[in-house]
Amino acid sequence: MSVLDGIAIVGVAETPIGKLPGRSAISLQAEAGVAAVAAAGLAKGDIDGVFSFSGYSQAMMLHAARVAEHLGLRPELAVVTDVGGPGTHHAALLNVAAAIDAGMCTTALCTYGENGISIRRSGRGRAPGTLTGGEDFEAPYGQIAMISGYALFAQRHMHLHGTTSEQLGAVAVASRYHASLNDNAHKREPITLADHQASPMISSPLRRLDCSLISDAGGAFVVTSIERARSLGVPYARVLGYGAAATHHIPSQAPDLHELGGPVAAARAFERAGLTVADADAVYIHDACTFSVVAGVEALGLCVDGEGGPYAESGALALGSECPVNLHGGMLSHGHAGGVFHLLDAVRQLQGTAGSRQVEGAEVVVAHGNGGVFSTFSTMVLGRGP
């Protein structure tokens, strides 16, 4: 028995995604938050906990207190989590569960989002490389962007396992196909493998179409007790198993590919859920780049270690396959504002509200991925409630 057994995700919402001039990160988070509360069939007065993260475009101290102030809330707890990638949202669920168990909260609003496009236009963006932890030993060499950190591992995977650029391209094409089914995706026009191969090199071996988007967007979810969720009469998602792993911070201190935390986090989550990846009806993998999905399908056990490239190339990622990946379009095509949208779409699949990308009768959906440059991993196995 875990405190996580007692919680339900009852409402999710996201703002428009793309270039949203004049929008601050906090305004995007607030907009998503208000919509998520309404989606849960709740009202402002029902929210007595705030859990959030500022994101990096407008990084901020005490961010959850800002969200609470912005929305006129005075909760007992206003808590920030910054685990990196999906771990940030998953750890918020753990904190909410503990807060509900401790009697410190009954219904929590969790908000995320960034204005990565508009902040640059405002001239108030952060200095490059200032938040990565590599200020002393990596930034002076020009290792200032996350994507070139990912490129280091994509290159090594190609060296060790023969992974090809075309295989990475298959991830980009599948993501865009899913985004074409999603009215709210940032990039919806379909792409081909030839488009991927023709896109300019950004940081070898990663091309532009291997890179996640930068988007202005907000996303939010509402968590309450299973008992409250039942009384609300709304469809909800519940936690079946949660696992995580943290191995390093800066890229040079990472263990080798086969020792990264992904398989460990996934194994912990599945063991706690009493399930295997074969039970998953869909998975959502935090896709900072196409290679993240290759690493993710290996970590989750959808294919054997090193075979993520051929797995992607086989068509196994797309809607209609046994276990489709990133049905909302992922950060590669739907939008990137911190990565919360994977969790939101996993919940929609379990609520049965994913529209044309719905996996019929989805019972188990997994959200997985890393923060930093494969620094932290988090796996959340979600099930359909009630």
Add this chain to the structure above:
Amino acid sequence: MTGKPRPDLNDAATAPYWEAAARHELVLPRCNSCGLVFFPPRERCPGCWGGELSWQPMSGSGTLWTFTEVHVPFYDDTWAEDVPYVVAVVELDEGPRLLAGIVEPDMASLAIGDRVEVTFEDRPEGVTLPVFRVVE
């Protein structure tokens, strides 16, 4: 243009590393208790938490563990005159891995597993960086 990022030369735990680099020497901390040689430098051994450390000269030889060729200047024009440039992770023969540049890389042949040796780049912003070159 605000200049390239430079390390904090006043951090007590790492200053000796940069002072050695300025002398064109590569030194890493070694734990007096358990013998671990580690990177980046810090005030305690990450292996045994021992606080008694010595600075050990490295051979300067290592192997290219991975690399990327960066083709676009990220964020602003700080690196505009440098692209394309190589960011690499080198595994020193003594064990630790560190991130560094590769000087005068031959991109047609650069490959993981290449043997490399340290050299030093004196930057105009007043810092010397250990970098590596491929050895035949």
